[in-house]
Amino acid sequence: MPTSLATIKDRLSTHIGQELMVVAQAGRKKTTERHGILKETYPAVFVVDLDQDENSFERVSYSYTDILTQNIQLNFGDDDKADDNQ
Secondary structure, three states: OOOHHHEEEEEEEOOOEEEEEEEEEEEEEEEEEEEEEEEEOOOOEEEEEEEEOOOHHHHEEEEHHHOOOOOEEEEEEEOOOHHHHO
């Protein structure tokens, strides 16, 4: 698992334009899955353009802290996990 926000941002930057699935904790043993494309990374957040067939809104942003604290998990099509769990 990455141990710093800079490491997480660097790893995500290499996946810009790729399809991914975001699994987010929705409280009390509930999770939500959203499919989309990693659009951009910013100093504190990253933006995912969502699949319009599944979602009522176009894009969502998450903080790198969400990955660090394991509130969300990212799965890309070409590997098991973007957060690498190292």
